[in-house]
Amino acid sequence: MRKKILALMLTAMIGSAQVMTVSAAKTTDELEQQKAQTTAQLNETQSSINDLEAKKDAITSQIGELDAQLVVTMAAVETLKNDIASKQTEIEETQQKLAEAQQDQAEQYEALKDRIQYLYENGGNTAWASLLLSGEDLSTILNQAEYTQKMYDYDRECLEKYMEVTQQVSDYSDQLSTEKAELEASEAEQEAQQAQLESMLEEKKATSADYDVQLADMQAKAAEYESLIEEQNAKIQEIQEQQAAEAAAAAEEAARQQAAAQAAQTTTQEESSNSSRSTSSSSSTSTSASTSQSSSSSSSSSTSTKTETKEDSSEDTYKGSSSSSASGQAVVDYAVQFVGNPYVWGGTSLTNGADCSGFIMSVYAHFGYSLPHSSSAMRSEGTGVSYAEAQPGDIICYDGHVAIYMGGGQIVHASNAKDGIKISSNAAYRTILAVRRIV
DSSP states (O other): OHHHHHHHHHHHHHHHHHHHHHHHHHHHHHHHHHHHHHHHHHHHHHHHHHHHHHHHHHHHHHHHHHHHHHHHHHHHHHHHHHHHHHHHHHHHHHHHHHHHHHHHHHHHHHHHHHHHHHHHHTTTHHHHHHHHHTSSSHHHHHHHHHHHHHHHHHHHHHHHHHHHHHHHHHHHHHHHHHHHHHHHHHHHHHHHHHHHHHHHHHHHHHHHHHHHHHHHHHHHHHHHHHHHHHHHHHHHHHHHHHHHHHHHHHHHHHHHHHHHHHHHHHHHHHHHHHHHOOOOOOOOOOOOOOOOOOOOOOOOOOOOOOOOOOOOOOOOOGGGBOOOOOOHHHHHHHHGGGTTOOBOTTOEETTTEEOHHHHHHHHHHTTTBOOOSOTTGGGGSSEEEOGGGOOTTOEEEETTEEEEEEETTEEEEEEETTTEEEEESOTTSSOEEEEEEOO
16 A cells, blocks of 8 residues: 555656656747747848948948049149149240240341331432442452342341241240140049049948948847847756756655655565565576677778879960060051040040050050050059150050150050040150050
């Protein structure tokens, strides 16, 4: 009877422990599900953060490139302003020389008129005859005739000289005015590019600021999810610890009850043994089984593979150019075919429009040379020479502009939106920063 009671008590305790375990397990499963959902939301948020950071890095890089272009453009505008001021000074000096030459010419012309008027008033054409015949002998007459001829030649030479000087000064003044107009057009073009770059910069910076706001929101949300996951982990750990404690207590109680049951059973058996006084001895035989373990070893054979290396034939990578035997004059002859075609900022088409560096890049590409689409980067291409050593095909580098030297002081270049691709007669019409020889 006592054995049945103990068995029932032990069964009840085990059942109670199982019910508590099932309930705790249910709560743990719910928390694990919530944690999994929160973790998924955190991962999604972190993915959005990574995407925003990638976009932010990309736009930051673009802002850096635009900043660099803006600095170059602003420097080019400043250089052009200085060149225009210098050109204006030259124009004023030339106009002064022209005025002085015209004044000298006017004075010489007035003096000539006075001499002609004097001769006319003193006998006109007969005065020349009287002057010649007034000599006492032939030698005197010849001397007077020679002197008269010298006067005539001198007057004519002076007139021709002053006319030539005046024309040269006038032509030079026109050339300076043309060059100044070209510089002013280039300045307007560079200022327009500067305004465009500044507008693009403002737009990129605004987008970057928007990314910063979105990143801050996403990071705050990610922090909330991380905090929630920490709370859920703490609750799960608390339940697990409680489960472990309850399981240990239940196990301890079960062991105690089992020990008590065994003690009661032992007492009952002793009482029964004392009453019967008959004992039976039994011998038990123990069988021993030997177990053998076999270990298997796996052997792996290593195979060696032979790799063949092929050496690539290296091309001539001269500073961004492929091997080519083109001559500088061939480059010039090819480039002048496109004179009259339009200027397009950022363009590389020799027919539909190119900017200064795009024009040179495409011309040299025709001969197999690879040059950068940047006027400042072209200053590092090829070999540097002085302007005095410049040959046809060399690149003349200015601040924010490049041109192809034709020889004889001439250049062909994509000048500006007004003039397009053109030939200019004075390569030194603005400050030359470098001359680079590619071929």
